[in-house]
Amino acid sequence: MMRFLVALALLIAAPASASQCIQLAGAPAPKLWRAALAPGEVRIRYIGHAALRIETGQGRAAVTDFYGDAGTGPTPDAVTMNHAHATHWMRNPPAEIPYRLKGWSEGAEPVRHWVQIDDLLIRNVTTDIRAGAGWERDGNSIFIFEYEGLCIGHLGHLHHLPTDGHYAEIGRLDVVLAPVDGGYTMSVPDMITVLKRVRARVVIPMHIFSGYALERFLAGMADTFEIDARPGSEITLSATSMPDYPVIRVLTPERAPWAE
Structure with a gap:
């Protein structure tokens, strides 16, 4: 209940850059795009590990779980980081x-981000992470990137099933970048439970340590998702052109996978 009220408060208090994903939670999901990047489109490129580069039709770019490699292209406008391991964050990111x-x-309060860069909105929802024999409260963030009606969620180093309050804060997700390592974050069955509740149209696996874990994940999702494992490290999407059926798009990382 508390997280639901937080989500509602964030929406009411938000500036002109109100979240379309929270407003439209539960609404019919919009649809894969094919042509070159244009206004309204987003390109997602898999750098490696949990780092993906998100580029918009307006020329803005953000890199998730930035560890120092922003991929090819201009300096990104934003980087998001989680501190579970050195491969998810950088102590001193470039000042540019x-x-x-x-x-x-x-500190005592969860970190809150609500950043508007042209038509790209970046916000976060905190979750807990394991720390030794216990838990660190609000030690991870699910970062959500909203652009032209498209809602993209990067689950970060998610260690537990989200609560109803978390789902209320997250809102609708059209695309999910999901860790499928099978143990460092969550078990494969638990990750499948999360993704089937979110019901995004496109799921992109990341944080992959073995073909075995990936195959288990794909097998567990095959009853409701089409599997697209064509070679390629990027995908271009638009809110006005999403697949009519849920798809798991397995991307090839541009860099050699990191060890945890």
Whole structure:
């Protein structure tokens, strides 16, 4: 209930850059695009590990779980980071990156981000992470990228099933970037449970440590998702052109996978 009220408060208090994903939670999901990047389109490129580069038709770019490699292209406008491991964050990101968004809390209150860059909105929803024999409260962030009606969620280093309050804060997701390592974050069955509840039209696996874990994940999702494992490290999407059926798009990382 508390997280639902937080989500409602964030929406009411939000500036002109109100979240379309929260407003439209539960609404019919919109549809894969094919042509060159244009206004309204987003290109997602898999750099490696949990780092993906998100580029918009307006020329803006953000990199998730930034560890120092922003991929090819201009300096990104924003990077998001989680501190579970060194491969998910950088202690001192380059100063030329305007927005360097940490996903963990360093005080009593959860870290909150609501950043508008032209038509790209970046916000976060905090979750807990394991820390030794216990848990670190609000130690991870699910970062959500909204552009022209398209809602993209990067689950970060998600260690537990989200609560109803978390789902209320997240809102609708059209695309999910999901860790499928099978143990460092969540078990394969638990990750499948999360994704089948979110019901995004496109799921992009990341944080992959073995073909075995990936195959288990794909097998568990095959009853409701089409599997697209064509070679390629990127995908271009638009809110006005999404698949009529849910798809798992397995991308090839541009860099060699990191070890945890």
